[in-house]
């Protein structure tokens with residue numbers, strides 16, 4: 001379970017927990033109420049009545065006891081009675097506790113009486129001289145205990161059933177949250193063309209509606225930003241060409257050289273912008289052909305000539321052919337290698353290019369031992385116009401378009417680009433080219 005889905009299940013867990021806690025509280029309080037209201041020992045008044053009642057019966061039986069009377073009362077009132085008078089024992093039923101086993105709290109208001117519960121039920125016990133009588137006023141019924149037990153089991157299974165039903169109900173209820181979360185993940189991964197299904201009219205449904213209108217608004221904003229960039233780039237192209245032509249008429253000088261270099265840079269930026277735009281549009285289809293990747297990279301290395309600290313192949317097969325758009329991948333390596341050189345120390349280690357063949361992809365690593373990129377900047381470097389060092393100079397690079405264009409080119413090849421870097425140690429750019437069919 002990853003962290004984000006954990007978050008969802010946490011909310012889910014919390015709600016479930018609330019239900020379970022409320023249910024247990026209800027159960028416990030029901031049981032407590034039952035105990036308080038149906039357990040007579042909590043009520044002194046009840047015991048008093050019972051003892052009173054027993055007292056009348058004892059009076060009716062009399063001392064010495066009239067056993068016939070005792071038998072009658074016991075039968076009529078359904079009160080098992082045990083009597084011992086001057087050593088003679090009599091009992092109305094079997095199973096009445098023996099006198100020597102009786103352990104009941106004294107009943108303070110009547111002399112000689114004790115009363116309370118024992119295993120037989122609610123009993124009243126009276127002793128006077130050699131006369132002892134025990135009355136089981138309220139028999140505990142075995143059956144009753146069983147009924148209570150099965151009632152508790154029934155209640156518990158009912159509670160468990162409710163919890164299970166609730167579990168599925170909450171899951172069903174929170175399903176839109178999962179869908180929403182997946183949508184948000186998609187958006188953060190850069191995919192704005194998703195439409196959230198709106199299944200309900202409740203708050204979650206409204207959230208989906210708001211989410212959809214938000215993504216469509218952001219998507220519109222990005223479209224108009226791209227449109228602006230495209231228009232400006234196009235508009236700049238012709239004056240730039242005119243300036244270049246005009247420059248030819250000016251005498252050679254240091255100033256002219258400087259201006260020409262600036263123009264070349266702006267020209268490069270416009271090309272990168274327009275190239276990015278073309279890759280975005282449906283006319284920007286790749287021209288895929290079998291290309292020897294070693295030779296392609298060699299071309300770029302040659303272009304950089306003797307730029308320090310140099311570039312080295314590291315175990316790179318020279319016969320590996322990949323299906324790719326040569327022109328675009330040239331642009332990609334031009335940018336990545338020029339970055340690697342530019343952000344390296346001239347006297348440092350040379351840039352290394354490695355290649356690894358995997359099952360369905362070829363992984364090319366370009367690693368330098370340069371200044372590196374701070375960790376919190378890593379996610380930004382694929383954004384257009386993003387540069388770690390905001391101050392731009394001719395030596396340290398362009399307009400921050402290279403990496404964004406590189407990512408576009410890798411995306412178009414259905415490949416992936418990753419960056420690993422540690423400041424002061426160096427940067428590795430990993431390019432995954434799929435070896436299956438690209439189109």
Ligand SMILES: Nc1ncnc2c1ncn2[C@@H]1O[C@H](COP(=O)(O)OP(=O)(O)O)[C@@H](O)[C@H]1O
Nearest residue numbers: 339340343387388397398399400401402403427
């Ligand atoms: N090999 C590298 N070493 C250090 N920083 C790099 C490297 N590659 C890219 N970067 C950082 O990423 C930013 C974006 O790169 P890129 O889009 O090519 O723009 P730039 O025009 O600045 O080269 C650069 O400004 C730089 O700060």
Ligand SMILES: [Mg+2]
Nearest residue numbers: 335339402403
């Ligand atoms: Mg660059």
